[in-house]
Amino acid sequence: MSSDGLNRRERVVNRNGDTNKENVCRVVSREVSERPQNQSIIKRVMSGMALSMTILAVVYYTTQCNDTKELVMASVTQSITGSPIAQQVMCSQDYTADRVRFPSCVPQRCGRFVSDSVITESEAKHLLSVAKRGLSLGGSSGGHSLLSLHSGDLWMATNIVNIYKLIERTQRTEADLKELFTEKDLKVYRRVTNRIRKTIAIQFGIPWAELYLTNPTYFSRMTAKRAQMRFDKYWLRHVDRKNRFDLFTSLLYLSTYGADFTGGRFIFADQMSNTTIEPKLGRLVAYTAGSENRHRVERVTSGTRYALLMAFTCNHEFAAKDLPIVRQQTCDQPFCLLYGVGCPTLFSTNKFSE
Ligand SMILES: O=C(O)CCC(=O)C(=O)O
Ligand SMILES: [Fe+2]
Incomplete structure (x- = not known):
């Protein structure tokens, strides 16, 4: 008899104030009929517990015994000068159409490389100041903000505005925008993007004159x-070429993992491993943009992470326009400064030569 059964019997006996046999028998017979019910409850509880334990064990086992290896391709403490660190991977089928259209300018070998010596520290710092100045005019309400100097697209709250037309929409004065970007900024930007273009061409064995900077570059x-919106979710795994037509993507990091921010490492999601790159001021990462290089960015957990993303194509039609805004000494009318009206040199064609 369970102790609960005993107590219940005592309670019945005491409440009636006697030890009436009939009463006791009634109680005992009720206990006998309740016993299988109690047992089935216990059984159910036990099997529920067993099931939960099994689920917990499976979850623990699958998280602990994950076969995905973590490989660090470039850590923040490393300094990759001299030859870049490179990894070759098998090209996906994503370039079939380009091979027909641009036979001499399609990756013959696919992969990725990292170098810390293509761009100097002072160039990287200069571009960081351009990024900070430009992005300070807007910024998404979520954790991911973009600014393209070519198109002028700037993420602001949950919209995209045009930085070159901001003056029409905000209370900013013309002087604010005139001071925003200088000729020196433009020069550094051109020099850096051009050097990266040549480095990519050499690394992937294609003629650099046939490779163009393209959108998205931001x-x-x-x-x-x-x-706050879908585009804020920079941590989602993706293939760059899925939504675009560029052949190569490169990233120039403008801040340093561990010093300026935590989280935010770049990860190639390979089949058998995760290959990680820790961002660092001036570090260049470049890779073929097809599904052989699926990747994601870890969520930033603190601080701010800046980078310049550049895409490259062999299709001249999609070559990025030269930067339209620059403070020019020879051009002193506000409209000329902002939109290049009456100032033809501002809209010169794609002159990405050093
Ligand atoms: O910022 C990065 O490291 C990568 C960003 C990226 O993958 C992308 O914008 O497509
Ligand atoms: Fe990407």
């Missing part, structure tokens, strides 16, 4: 803020 700022 400064990015990532923080730990909660996502």
Whole structure:
């Protein structure tokens, strides 16, 4: 008899104030009929516990015994000068159409490389100041903000505005925008993007004169803020070429993992391993943009992460326009400064030569 049964019997006996046999028998017979019910409850509880334990064990086992290896391709403490660190991977089928259209200018070998010596520290710092200045005019409400100097697209709250037309929409004065970007900024930007273009061409064995900077090319700022729109979710795994037609993507990091931000490492999601790159001011990463290089960015957990993303194509039609805004000494009318009206040199064609 269970102790609960005993107590119940005592209670019945005491409440009636006697030890009436009939009463006791009634109680005992009720206990006998309740016993299988109790047992089935216990059984159910036990099997529920067993099931939960099994689920916990499976979850623990699959998380602990994950076969995905973590390989660090470039850590923040490393300094990759001299030859870049390179990894070759098998090309996906994503380039079939380009091989027909641009036979001499399609990756013959696919992969990725990292170098810390293509761009100097002072060039990287200069571009960081351009990124900070430009992005300070807008910024997404979530954790991911972009600014393209070519198109003028700037993420602001949950919209995209044009930085070159901001003056029409905000209370900013012309002087604010005139001071925003200088000729020196433009020069550094051109020099850096051009050197990266040549480096990519050499690394992937294609003629550099046939390779063009293309859209999307933008400064990015990532923080730990909660996502407000789909594009804020920079941590989602993706293939760059899925939504675009560029052949190569490169990233020039403008801030340093561990010093300026935490989280935010770049990860190639390979089949058997995760290959990680820790961003660092002036570090260049470049890779073929097809599904052989699926990747993601870890969520930034603190601080601010800046980078310049550049895409490259062999298709001249998609070559990025030269930067339209620059403070020019020879051009002193506000409209000329902002939109290049009456100032033809501002809209010169794609002159990405050093
Ligand atoms: O910022 C990065 O490291 C990568 C960003 C990226 O993958 C992308 O914008 O497509
Ligand atoms: Fe990407």
